[in-house]
Amino acid sequence: MADAFENIFGQPRVRDFLRASVRGGHVSQAYLFCGPAGSNKTAAAYALAQAYLCPKGAKGPRGGLCGACDACSRIARRKHPDVRYYAPEGAGGYLVEQIREIVSDVSYAPIQAKSKVYILDRVDMLGTAAANAFLKTLEEPPANVMIVLLGRTRESVLPTIVSRCQVVPFRHIPATEAAGIIRQNTGASIETARIAIEACSGSITRACEFLKSNDSLAFRRGVVDAMSRLATADDWDIIELAAGLVRAAKAPLDDVRAALEAELSENADFLAKSVIRQIEARNKRQITAKTSQALHQVFSIASSWLRDVMATCAGTPEFIVNVDVKAQIEMAAARTDEARAAAALAALRESDEAISYNVSPETCIDAMLFEVREVLYGSSRAH
Ligand SMILES: [Zn+2]
Structure with missing residues (x-):
């Protein structure tokens, strides 16, 4: 049972x-x-x-x-x-x-x-x-x-x-096994399961939740589209792309915040003031944690996209995970090379690690997009 x-x-x-x-x-x-x-x-x-x-x-x-x-x-x-x-x-x-x-x-x-x-x-x-x-x-x-x-x-x-x-x-769960577990639990195809697992930094539990949410899937699509547009984006385009991603990342947090507040006011009559203060503090921490989780997710999806570009440059397109945007990945790969894709990936990993809880999402997504564009396409960028 x-x-x-x-x-x-x-x-x-x-x-x-x-x-x-x-x-x-x-x-x-x-x-x-x-x-x-x-x-x-x-x-x-x-x-x-x-x-x-x-x-x-x-x-x-x-x-x-x-x-x-x-x-x-x-x-x-x-x-x-x-x-x-x-x-x-x-x-x-x-x-x-x-x-x-x-x-x-x-x-x-x-x-x-x-x-x-x-x-x-x-x-x-x-x-x-x-x-x-x-x-x-x-x-x-x-x-x-x-x-x-x-x-x-x-x-x-x-x-x-x-x-x-x-x-x-706990053992390391190999990617193929993880995708199989996700397929079993969500009914998603192996391809989609792999996209979800990369978007969720390898977490099977979060990948299952991700696949059940239309918002998450749309969010992921927004990130890969932004990455695909970098090759031809000017500075203002990037600022707009970043703002769009921040809005999308924050939207589910409004629901979380509302749900937490509703739950608290429902129970407020039964709880001592000190307990209410405790719960409020905890809710605030939860929102902070969720914000940082959403930021990390932008970075995970962007990394996944970059690994695909790198695989394409290296002549191994069979390793592409984001198969639904294969055409855009090939276009990006045609404008850069394997070394630059690897450098962009390394830069991304560094700024992901630097996300402290106090940094504003606007700033860090903005900076990430500018940096990836610079490293990936440099001065050869089309205008
Ligand atoms: Zn029980």
């Missing part, structure tokens, strides 16, 4: 391990999930949160692995107030101040459930000072708190953190 853990695609050993821990009643209070981007760590963390917070508990009919009640569905929609997700807020990683906030938050009582789950992404970006502020909490969390840390590799996480956690290794 399907349960919360079924959604941990491509990681059968992780799924079996977590399921057995929950069924056997020996869950740990501190986990470290280690694996490359796109290995489904976040989905696994939310599945574990469902199993841990579900009011049906481990004594339920399916060993607590419900996945269907109100609490479980809130967690799946990432709307449960007792499941907190954090990512580094500083450009260089977690800020000590951010960790102090989390530590103090841990001591508050849960809002809706009997327990709380803290998910900290990218703990490979947890420096010594921030880690030190966290060690005591990680070692002895309150009895009703579970902490799930996500990191790229075991070696990239500070040993003081690793030694206090149950480490769960």
